[in-house]
Amino acid sequence: MYSILFVCTGNICRSPTAEGITRAMLEKRGLGDRVVVDSAGLYDGHAGEAPDLRARMAAKAQGYDLSELRARAFTDRDFEAFDLILGMDRGHVHDLRIRGGQAHRDRVRLFLDYTPDMKGVAVPDPYGRDAEEYRRAFEMIETGCAALVDALVAAEVAG
Structure with missing residues (x-):
């Protein structure tokens, strides 16, 4: 089983x-039982909270339900538990690589690097901004997720 962890600042938006x-x-492609997916935040101040209402609304408008998810803080055990750790921006990647050291450096990557047209691009943090910023972030994330799933399938990680 392959495992992926998405990481942002507080684990309530991106x-x-x-x-x-x-x-x-993954479920839609029949791969939900082959890949474990989770998320965490580098900041623990939102632990136990549901995703931000605006993030949930942006997702719901496109048919995704985030209501059951709860924020948690990234822990050093996550380096061992996940095959791939994806930071939503370069700051997350930098912090995770420092924290994980050389032993875990290769499993930490920038999320949008799986999207050919957005390599090196960060997903802007919509926290505290208006619904339009959440919608824009959602669109980038959905594009990145589709590219990631395609890459998993192509690499036969999920197959």
Whole structure:
């Protein structure tokens, strides 16, 4: 079984959105039982909370349900538990690589690097902004999730 962890700052906007979308896409392709998907935040101040209402609304408008997800903090055990750890922006990737050291450096990547047209691009943090920023972030995340699932299938990770 292959495992993926999405990481953002507080685990209430970007990373749970990526978790929910990826899970749904894997299920739709019949791969939900072959890939474990989770999300976490580098900041633990939102632990136990549901995703931000605006993130849930943006996802729901496109047919994704994030309501059952709850924020949690990233722990060092996650380096061993997950095959791939995807930071939503370069700051997350940098912090995770420092924290994980050389032993875990290769499993940490930038989320949108799986999307050919957005390599090196960060998903902007919509936290505290208006619904339009959440919608824009959602669109980027959905595109990134589709590219990631395609890459998993092509690499036969999920097959």
